[in-house]
Amino acid sequence: MITAFINTRGFLEIRADADSRDDLKAIYADERNGGYPKAEGEICEALHDQWELVPPEALAALTSAPIFVASEYVLHYCGTDAATPTIDDGATAYWFPNYQIIDPWQHLAEHGAVEFDRAVEG
Secondary structure, eight states: OOOEEEOTOOOEEEEEEEEHHHHHHHHHHHTTTTTTTHHHHHHHHHHHHTTEEEEEGGTTOOOOOOEEEEEEGGETOOOOOTTTTTTTTTTOOOOTTTTSSHHHHHHHHHEEEEEEEOOOOO
């Protein structure tokens, strides 16, 4: 099982139990059909009821880092671009700033947990 919650430090913490960690490791071992995109898809599917992975452009963020927002704040298919969700006011975004150095999903597979920093509005 993959779960997510706001931890005592204010970060979004994603955890994977032993079975899910094994599944993620198997995804990374599959060089033809696995890797980062498939792992990310599995995690997003597991967290979809509570957390949504949103494209940076939905928040006008100048990054390629993975960003999560609570599902209740994500309004799909609004506006002119149906591929980019609209994020409701009051949403807090959580991102993984070291995405170019550390693969967050591989880290989750290896360690059982990964933290996403709370984004600061700027």
